[in-house]
Amino acid sequence: MFNSLSRRRFVTGVAAGTALAGVGFRSGRALANPRPTLLKGNQFDLSIGYQPVNFTGAERTATSVNGSVPAPVLRWKEGERVTLNVTNHLAHDSSIHWHGIILPTDMDGVPGLSFDGIQPGETYKYQFDVNQSGTYWYHSHSGFQEQTGVYGAIVIDPKDPDPVQCDRDYVVLLSDWTDENPHDVYAKLKKMSHYYNFQERTAGDLWRDIKEKGVAKTWNERKMWNMMRMNQTDIADVTGYTYTYLMNGATPDSGWTGLFKRGEKVRLRFINAAAMTIFDIRIPGLKMTVVASDGQNIEPVSVDEFRIGVAETYDVVVEPSDDTAYTIFAQTNDRTGYARGTLTPNPAWTADVPDMDYVPVLSHNDMGMAHNMGGMNHGQGGMSTMDHSQHDMGGMKRDQGEMSGMDHSQHNMGGMDHSQHGMQAKHMADKPAPAGFGSRAAIQHEKSEYGAHTDMLADAPQNGLNDPGLGLRDHAQRYGRKVLTYADIRNLYPTLDKRDPSREIQIHLTGNMSRYMWSMDGIKFADADPIRLSYGERVRITLVNDTMMTHPIHLHGMWSELETEEPGYIPRKHTIIVQPGSTISYLVTADAIGRWAYHCHLLYHMPGMMREVRVEKGGRSS
Numbered sequence: 001m002f003n004s005l006s007r008r009r010f011v012t013g014v015a016a017g018t019a020l021a022g023v024g025f026r027s028g029r030a031l032a033n034p035r036p037t038l039l040k041g042n043q044f045d046l047s048i049g050y051q052p053v054n055f056t057g058a059e060r061t062a063t064s065v066n067g068s069v070p071a072p073v074l075r076w077k078e079g080e081r082v083t084l085n086v087t088n089h090l091a092h093d094s095s096i097h098w099h100g101i102i103l104p105t106d107m108d109g110v111p112g113l114s115f116d117g118i119q120p121g122e123t124y125k126y127q128f129d130v131n132q133s134g135t136y137w138y139h140s141h142s143g144f145q146e147q148t149g150v151y152g153a154i155v156i157d158p159k160d161p162d163p164v165q166c167d168r169d170y171v172v173l174l175s176d177w178t179d180e181n182p183h184d185v186y187a188k189l190k191k192m193s194h195y196y197n198f199q200e201r202t203a204g205d206l207w208r209d210i211k212e213k214g215v216a217k218t219w220n221e222r223k224m225w226n227m228m229r230m231n232q233t234d235i236a237d238v239t240g241y242t243y244t245y246l247m248n249g250a251t252p253d254s255g256w257t258g259l260f261k262r263g264e265k266v267r268l269r270f271i272n273a274a275a276m277t278i279f280d281i282r283i284p285g286l287k288m289t290v291v292a293s294d295g296q297n298i299e300p301v302s303v304d305e306f307r308i309g310v311a312e313t314y315d316v317v318v319e320p321s322d323d324t325a326y327t328i329f330a331q332t333n334d335r336t337g338y339a340r341g342t343l344t345p346n347p348a349w350t351a352d353v354p355d356m357d358y359v360p361v362l363s364h365n366d367m368g369m370a371h372n373m374g375g376m377n378h379g380q381g382g383m384s385t386m387d388h389s390q391h392d393m394g395g396m397k398r399d400q401g402e403m404s405g406m407d408h409s410q411h412n413m414g415g416m417d418h419s420q421h422g423m424q425a426k427h428m429a430d431k432p433a434p435a436g437f438g439s440r441a442a443i444q445h446e447k448s449e450y451g452a453h454t455d456m457l458a459d460a461p462q463n464g465l466n467d468p469g470l471g472l473r474d475h476a477q478r479y480g481r482k483v484l485t486y487a488d489i490r491n492l493y494p495t496l497d498k499r500d501p502s503r504e505i506q507i508h509l510t511g512n513m514s515r516y517m518w519s520m521d522g523i524k525f526a527d528a529d530p531i532r533l534s535y536g537e538r539v540r541i542t543l544v545n546d547t548m549m550t551h552p553i554h555l556h557g558m559w560s561e562l563e564t565e566e567p568g569y570i571p572r573k574h575t576i577i578v579q580p581g582s583t584i585s586y587l588v589t590a591d592a593i594g595r596w597a598y599h600c601h602l603l604y605h606m607p608g609m610m611r612e613v614r615v616e617k618g619g620r621s622s
Contacts, residue, residue: 033053033054033055033069033249034051034064034067034068034069035068035248035249035250036068036069036070036071036072036073036152036153036173036248036249037066037068037072037073038072038073038075039072039073039074039075040075041075042076042077042080042081042082042083043082043083044074044082044083044084044085045084045085045087046065046066046071046072046084046085046086046087046096047065047066047067047086047087047089048063048064048065048086048087048088048089048090048094048096048118048140048145048150049063049064049067049089049090050062050063050064050089050090051063051064051067051068051069051149053069053149055177055179055244055246055251056177056179056244056251058179060179061148062148062149063090063094063140063145063148063149063150064149064150065149065150065152068249069149069249070149070151070152070153070173070175070246070248070249070273071138071149071150071151071152072152073152073153073154073155073171074138074152074153074154074155075154075155075156075157076130076154076155076156076157077130077156077157077159078130078131078132078133078156078157078158078159079129079130079131079159080129080130081127081128081129081130082126082127082128082130083125083126083127084096084125084126084127085123085124085125085126086118086123086124086125086126087118087122087123088118088119088120088121088122088123088124089120089121090120090145091120092120092142092143093111093117093118093119093120093142094117094118094140094142094145094150095109095110095111095115095117095118095124095140095141095142096109096126096138096139096140096141096150097109097110097138097139097140097141097556098126098136098138098154099136099137099138099139099154099311099554099574100136100137100294100295100313100574100575101128101130101132101136101154102131102132102557102558102559102592103128103129103557104128104592104594105557105592105593105594105595105596106594107126107127107128108556108557108594108596108597109126109141110141110556110596110597111141111142113595113596113597113612114594114595114597117142130156132156132295133156133157133158133159133162133295134155134156134158134292134294134295134296134297134313134315135153135154135155135156135171135269135270135271135292135295135313135315136153136154136155136156136271136295136313137151137152137153137154137173137271137273137311137313138151138152138153138154139151139152139273141597144182144183144186144275144603146273146275146603147176147178147182147185147275147603148182151173151175151273152173152273153171153173153269153271153273155169155171155269156295163291163297163492164267164291164292164297164315164317165265166264166265166266166267166317167260167261167264167265167266168258168259168260168264168265168266168267169266169267169269170258170266170267170268170269171248171269171271172247172248172256172268172269172270172271172328172341173247173248173249173271173273174245174246174247174270174271174272174273174274174277174279174308174330174339175245175246175249175273175274175275176238176243176244176245176246176274176275176276176277177243177244177245177246178238178242178243178244179242180242182275182603185238185242185604186604189237189238189516189604190515190516193234193237193513193514193515193516194234196236196237196238196239196241196242197233197234197236197239198239198241198336199233199235199239199334199336199359233334233359233361233362234362234513234548234549235333235334235359235360235362235470235471236276236277236278236332236333236334236336237276237516237549237602237604238275238276238277238604239332239334239336239337240332240336240337241336243276243277243336243337244337245274245277245279245330245332245337245338245339246339247328247330247339247340247341248341250341252337252338252339252340252353255340255341255342255350256328256340256341256342257341257342257344257347258328258341258342258343258344259343259344259345259347260320260343260344260345261345262320262321262322262323262345263319263320263321264319264320265317265318265319266317266318266319266320266343267291267315267316267317268288268315268316268317268318268328269313269315270308270313270314270315270316271313272308272309272310272311272312272313273311274310275310275602275603275604276310276602276603276604277310277332277333278307278308278309278310278332278333278550278552278577279307279308279330279331279332279333279339280305280306280307280308280330280331280332280333280357280469280471280472281305281306281307281308281314281328281329281330282304282305282329282481283318283326283327283328283329283343284326284327284329284351284354285324285326286318286319286320286326286343287302287303287304287318288302288303288304288306288316288317288318289301289302289303289316289317289318290302290303290306290314290315290316290484290488290489291315291316291317292313292314292315293312293313293314293315293489293571293573294312294313294314294571294572294573294574294575295313295574296491296492296571296572296573297491297492297493298489298490298491298492298571299490299491299492299569300317301484301488301489301490302482303482303483303484303488304480304481304482304483305472305475305481305482305483305484306483306484307333307468307469307472307483307484307577309550309552309575309576309577309601310552310575310601310602311552311554311574311575311601312552312573312575312577318343320343320345323345323346324344324345324349324351325342325343325344325345325346325349325350325351326342326343326344326351327340327341327342327351327352327353327354328340328341328342328343329353329354331356331357333360333469333470333471333550334359334360335356335357335358335359335360335471338353338356340353357471357475357479358471359471360470360471362470362548362580365462365581366470366548366579366580366581441504441506441542443458443459443460443461443506443544443583444506445457445459445508445546446508446521446522448521448522448523449508449510449521449522449546450522451522452512452515453510453511453512453515453517453519453522453524454510454511454512454519454522454546455511455512455513455514456546456547456548457508457546458544458545458546458581458582458583461544461545461581461582461583462581462582462583463582463583463584464486464545464577464578464579464582464583464584465485465486465487465562465563465564465584466485466486466487467485467579467582468483468484468485469550469577469579470550470579470580486562486564486571486576486577486584487564487565489562489564489571490564490566490569490571491569491570491571491572492569493569494568494569495561495567495568495569495570497538497561497587497589498567498568499538500538501538501539501540501587502537502538502539503537503539503540504539504540504541504542505531505539505540505541505542506542506544507520507521507541507542507543507544507611508520508521508522508543508544508545508546509543509544509545509546509547509551509553509578509600509609510522510546510547510609511546511547511549511605511608511609513547513548513549516604517608518600518605518607518608518609519608519609520609520610520611524607524608525599525607525608525609525610525611528610528611528612530595530611530612530613530614531598531611531612531613531614532614532616533588533590533613533614533615533616534590534615534616534617534618535590535591535593535615535616535617536589536590536591537589537590538587538588538589538590539587539588539590540563540585540586540587540588541555541560541585541586541587541588542583542584542585543576543578543583543584543585544583545578545579545580545581545582545583546581547580547581548580548581549580549602549605550577550578550579550580551577551578551600551602551605551609552575552576552577552578552600552601552602553575553576553577553578553598553599553600553601554574554575554597554598554599554600554601555574555588555596555598555613556596556597556598556613557592557594557596557613557615558588558589558590558591558592558596558615559572559573559574559588559589560572560573560574560575560576560586560587560588561573561586561587561588561589562576562584562586563585563586563587570587573586575601590615592615593615593616593617594614594615595612595613595614596612596613596614596615597610597611597612597613598610598611598612598613599611
């Protein structure tokens with residue numbers, strides 16, 4: 001079992017797999033991993049190439065920028081025009097995407113949409129005006145290069161006085177490293193989706209559940225999960241069994257160090273540049289004041305802990321009042337490892353590393369089930385789960401109500417014939433938005449969502465705005481920690497576009513975990529039509545998570561304005577977490593003509609759970 005691994009092996013990762021094909025290094029000596037440098041100004045030369053690294057005691061080859069993993073920190077100035085000459089020294093195509101930066105479509109760096117990519121030996125000139133400030137990052141959008149090292153931080157200084165005053169300013173870049181070839185990781189997931197999950201329920205868990213819940217309730221719960229062929233511990237696809245978690249390129253054994261003097265205000269710019277890992281952040285002994293979300297200034301909010309999804313950024317300010325060291329602790333949401341750093345007035349001082357919190361398990365709510373399910377009468381609303389053992393050539397045997405008395409004939413699905421699932425159906429609900437801010441259309445599943453490519457539909461998803469996330473919901477009561485939620489985020493400045501949306505687009509995040517198939521509305525990216533927006537229109541996008549995985553969803557080129565209870569100050573984000581079995585909505589002003597990527601930012605989900613968003617003048621055709 002995973003718990004029997006040594007502590008060092010547990011937190012630093014397992015040296016598994018082989019070096020990247022054809023470029024392994026075996027010099028027999030330890031390597032000092034090059035740390036990122038700071039590059040300032042408006043003219044940059046960036047070189048993507050191979051770099052030997054050693055994060056686990058075994059030498060491997062990374063793809064790096066200017067020879068370092070992470071890549072150099074780029075510091076820009078709002079209002080300036082930046083030029084970045086990116087040269088590809090790899091044996092295959094590469095690219096750089098400037099995550100969260102609002103820019104022309106041909107500068108966005110997505111091969112196949114924005115441009116053709118950067119061929120081996122060639123240089124691509126990125127040039128654009130910087131019209132925003134804050135904390136962002138950049139990464140490759142080619143293959144799995146983001147996993148192997150092509151990622152770095154961007155800090156943009158405002159042209160006007162910064163509302164956040166501090167004495168010290170640090171980037172805290174989180175990432176996950178594996179010694180395995182990422183193509184092998186993906187292949188293993190496709191063959192066995194729980195390959196890296198060593199936290200399956202045990203006999204000890206069963207006995208504990210019986211003592212807490214009684215035999216009957218425990219039996220019924222276990223029976224339900226077994227019938228659905230789902231696992232309560234499917235929290236993360238790739239875990240600390242293969243991952244080593246890094247903070248600014250430093251492993252947990254060494255840790256990253258930031259200095260301060262007592263009484264100073266220290267700004268920490270957290271960036272989650274991981275491929276697959278969601279982190280929960282806290283600094284024992286210090287309150288954190290969150291001052292920015294995804295690069296945008298917000299009304300300061302004091303917290304003890306916050307969750308950061310893949311590709312999100314948060315800026316916090318801390319004010320150490322004692323001459324002591326503090327641990328910056330970033331534990332993974334599945335609790336299989338952590339990254340860490342130290343804030344200290346003396347570089348010789350360290351702080352205790354806290355124990356990780358309990359391992360969470362999924363519940364009925366994370367499946368999008370109604371609270372009053374009782375005997376799981378799916379005709380009354382709730383979660384539809386699918387027994388694919390009865391499939392015949394992709395056709396579902398629905399008339400038998402395979403799952404715990406599931407009778408699909410009782411669903412109010414607009415008269416759909418569920419036996420005729422297929423790709424001919426519309427891939428999203430697209431309808432006029434109800435009048436008034438905050439109104440929502442009912443959850444509606446399209447015909448394309450039914451079939452062997454999906455194993456779950458959330459028919460009664462809860463709004464995720466006030467949800468701190470699986471594994472954090474009881475932290476206020478259990479530990480006395482205030483945990484950030486999206487409902488706490490209020491933009492520092494008034495909402496710019498106050499129009500009501502003209503229509504609502506409802507998109508379902510779908511998948512079959514056992515087959516490791518991911519999609520939107522049951523349709524993988526390769527088979528999907530673009531989402532078409534008219535230039536200048538205001539739309540509501542409602543995301544419904546029909547899976548038990550947490551998905552961070554990123555829209556390129558435009559802001560995603562999270563619909564909170566304060567429409568006058570709604571926060572602008574570029575990446576939004578959608579909790580398991582939940583729903584969340586945001587507004588988008590289609591103010592950027594071009595072809596834009598829209599996808600889950602979990603790297604191994606992206607091949608299927610992705611769409612093209614096409615913004616065009618002169619109206620939309622679909």
